[in-house]
């Protein structure tokens with residue numbers, strides 16, 4: 388088979404998007420949803436694979452900036468919309484697109500590449516490691532109480548239109564970015580994607596709702612959610628579906644959870660994408676009845692090991708030589724000396740003796756502080772070559788706050 392990769396042309400968008408929907412087993416996309424994706428697609432970074440004149444593969448990359456430990460926003464290629472026709476599967480089409488997509492990232496000097504995976508098994512071979520997780524919760528609000536916030540006299544919770552309130556909510560989201568590794572800066576288009584709510588995909592739920600919490604008239608938090616009404620022979624049994632909740636004031640944060648738990652005629656809150664260190668665990672009267680679960684969220688790969696490691700801050704002073712293996716981008720393979728602290732770091736190739744050896748996917752997994760070098764060493768995926776180096780580097784690579792991706796892409 389002779390596969391040709393072409394840059395996506397706007398004229399080919401509809402066919403390209405239909406191919407993607409079919410590969411995901413979906414029906415006709417809702418026009419609002421399709422328009423949302425079209426508003427953020429970057430044609431020059433999107434590829435269409437052809438077998439002759441037949442389109443058989445799709446992939447795209449978004450030019451994101453991602454928050455990393457230390458607070459910098461680092462250019463990151465966000466891989467997305469990957470599909471290969473079932474008629475052409477397992478013949479290397481994905482592999483050829485991955486190679487080209489990473490070359491495009493290299494040309495743009497993006498230190499990092501990221502993705503969320505339809506299946507976790509696919510991307511390790513291309514050097515991506517699991518960098519952040521999502522916590523989901525199903526809170527039994529008939530039994531679980533959320534502690535009343537102290538310092539709440541000046542707080543006001545009010546309804547808002549999800550779209551009209553976007554600018555002020557996005558400003559709050561942006562203020563929180565530097566303190567939350569793994570989060571993405573959102574353009575106006577990306578902000579609008581967060582409130583796309585196709586009626587055909589609500590599965591019986593209400594349209595998207597939004598409440599704001601303000602202190603002295605200043606926004607300190609917001610929650611976006613829908614409600615699925617349900618009734619059985621014992622009465623109301625509705626469900627609050629939490630899409631997004633952000634706050635930069637502990638009392639405002641608690642007020643939002645209390646509001647959600649108090650929505651009339653509902654008996655549970657279902658949240659799919661919360662940070663693993665969500666403070667709600669410490670507000671809930673019965674954390675077991677919150678039914679918390681973890682799942683993989685974002686996979687990360689250094690595209691340029693030196694630039695990636697120099698772009699973040701380190702929790703403790705670090706001076707370590709890493710022997711990195713990268714089969715897919717061999718330019719990264721070799722020994723790197725990393726020296727830095729909270730304020731910043733330098734990282735360059737070296738001939739010095741290595742202290743730790745690891746693969747590039749393992750480096751991606753620990754980069755945001757979501758897992759540790761020590762954990763990976765216990766799984767045999769990192770090797771300590773100088774006694775003491777593992778514990779010291781593991782501490783340095785940590786993060787005060789767990790990495791969190793607030794939305795998919």
Ligand SMILES: CC(=O)SCCNC(=O)CCNC(=O)[C@H](O)C(C)(C)COP(=O)(O)OP(=O)(O)OC[C@H]1O[C@@H](n2cnc3c(N)ncnc32)[C@H](O)[C@@H]1OP(=O)(O)O
Nearest residue numbers: 410467468469470471476477478479480481482502505508
């Ligand atoms: C970031 C995102 O967009 S995630 C979305 C990914 N897309 C989907 O899940 C849609 C449905 N699936 C598909 O379209 C295709 O099956 C794809 C894109 C997952 C794979 O495309 P293919 O062209 O068949 O992959 P390709 O032949 O290049 O395989 C490369 C390697 O990945 C492996 N691989 C491919 N798909 C899978 C999978 N689903 N699970 C495990 N391994 C996989 C292959 O076995 C091969 O391994 P090897 O190098 O060890 O031989």
